[in-house]
Amino acid sequence: MTTRHPSSDRFPVRNGELTVGGMPLSRLAARVGATPFYAYDRALLKQRVEELRAVLPSAISLHYAMKANPMPAVVCTMAGLVDGLDVASGAELRVALDAGMDPREISFAGPGKSEVELAQAVAAGILINIESVREVRLLADIASRLGCPARVAVRVNPDYELKSSGMKMGGGPKQFGIDAEQVPEVLAEIGGAGLGFEGFHIFSGSQNLRAEAICEAQTKGLDLAVRLAAHAPSQVTTVNLGGGFGIPYFPGERPLDLPAIGSHLHGIVESAGVRLPGAELVIELGRFLVGEAGVYVARVIDRKVSRGEVFLVTDGGLHHHLAASGNFGQVIRKNYPVQVGTRGHDAPREVASVVGPLCTPLDLLADRMELAAAQPGDLIVVFQSGAYGRSASPMQFLSHPAALEVLV
Numbered sequence: 001m002t003t004r005h006p007s008s009d010r011f012p013v014r015n016g017e018l019t020v021g022g023m024p025l026s027r028l029a030a031r032v033g034a035t036p037f038y039a040y041d042r043a044l045l046k047q048r049v050e051e052l053r054a055v056l057p058s059a060i061s062l063h064y065a066m067k068a069n070p071m072p073a074v075v076c077t078m079a080g081l082v083d084g085l086d087v088a089s090g091a092e093l094r095v096a097l098d099a100g101m102d103p104r105e106i107s108f109a110g111p112g113k114s115e116v117e118l119a120q121a122v123a124a125g126i127l128i129n130i131e132s133v134r135e136v137r138l139l140a141d142i143a144s145r146l147g148c149p150a151r152v153a154v155r156v157n158p159d160y161e162l163k164s165s166g167m168k169m170g171g172g173p174k175q176f177g178i179d180a181e182q183v184p185e186v187l188a189e190i191g192g193a194g195l196g197f198e199g200f201h202i203f204s205g206s207q208n209l210r211a212e213a214i215c216e217a218q219t220k221g222l223d224l225a226v227r228l229a230a231h232a233p234s235q236v237t238t239v240n241l242g243g244g245f246g247i248p249y250f251p252g253e254r255p256l257d258l259p260a261i262g263s264h265l266h267g268i269v270e271s272a273g274v275r276l277p278g279a280e281l282v283i284e285l286g287r288f289l290v291g292e293a294g295v296y297v298a299r300v301i302d303r304k305v306s307r308g309e310v311f312l313v314t315d316g317g318l319h320h321h322l323a324a325s326g327n328f329g330q331v332i333r334k335n336y337p338v339q340v341g342t343r344g345h346d347a348p349r350e351v352a353s354v355v356g357p358l359c360t361p362l363d364l365l366a367d368r369m370e371l372a373a374a375q376p377g378d379l380i381v382v383f384q385s386g387a388y389g390r391s392a393s394p395m396q397f398l399s400h401p402a403a404l405e406v407l408v
């Protein structure tokens, strides 16, 4: 199997070496000063947003969910490209504000927000997606203590699931949001507490590659928002329809059919214009915006042959890139797209496993993959690493140095 992952077009090989943003990998490694590192390509971030804008109705606001990649330089770049940022913690909120994003266009979702985080959000003037009655009561106290209004939306745990989603985050019993059937009661409480109600947030899942499933979730999300609007204490001015747009990681996976989603959203905008006049429609994406723009790079330290199988031992691994090791939510381990970045496409090939320096067999970046034959000193590249990479990994495990990050 020598079919190349589409990512290798985004990071083309020139003179036998993979390039990131036009720079040969070994030169980039020297520029960074150490391996392992994550490298993100600014031009690819911009290109991705442009691709989306080309198919989305102009009335749809595009938000970046920054937990996918919270590197401050990435967030600054995204802040200049999208209409808003979604944060999942008080620390992410600080980065979003530092990036210069207008607080009116920042929203905060996530279960278990602390009192301090809620106060940060009220003081900043951002939109808080309420996930429990506890938050309603705390926000009422905080708003009166700080003497500034609390802007809120209700995050709804829908009464349906997003079909074929890699990670379900709504439907059935969930820790996220407020069950749709309880929302009318919570809306009454929000009205009674004098919070500034703005609308609904309905996010049902992540990493979906089926356009029909995403469209169906958007249709149902709007229907649900319309139903719940009847109970709202004031006019609905925003409806966040979530995201869930996936990217292809594994052999046989196909990129999302963006034009299909775009044309469906045109219908959604039209329908919302009639049923919820004046409401802004938002989609929030993390992985889809940044995932394909990043690579993880580790250096081969040792090459071993064990009972006839080749092992390339690198200075990076599971502690930096849990997802590529197959331990971040995957049910069956599959290889991420991996390439030897310092060998050309016509180099001799062999079957090898790429492992890290940790004392666990889980520390596996590639399991018996066909790769260019590599030696110590070569650089291994893991594609599709711009989202849920460094910040979603147990960096302290075994106390090796942290992975660096660069935006090229």
Ligand SMILES: *Cc1c(COP(=O)(O)O)cnc(C)c1O
Residues within 6 Å of the ligand: 065, 067, 068, 086, 088, 109, 110, 203, 205, 206, 207, 242, 243, 244, 245, 284, 285, 286, 287, 288, 387
């Ligand atoms: C994580 C998250 C997202 C982003 O999900 P992706 O799959 O990365 O696009 C969006 N909204 C909320 C509420 C989230 O928790």
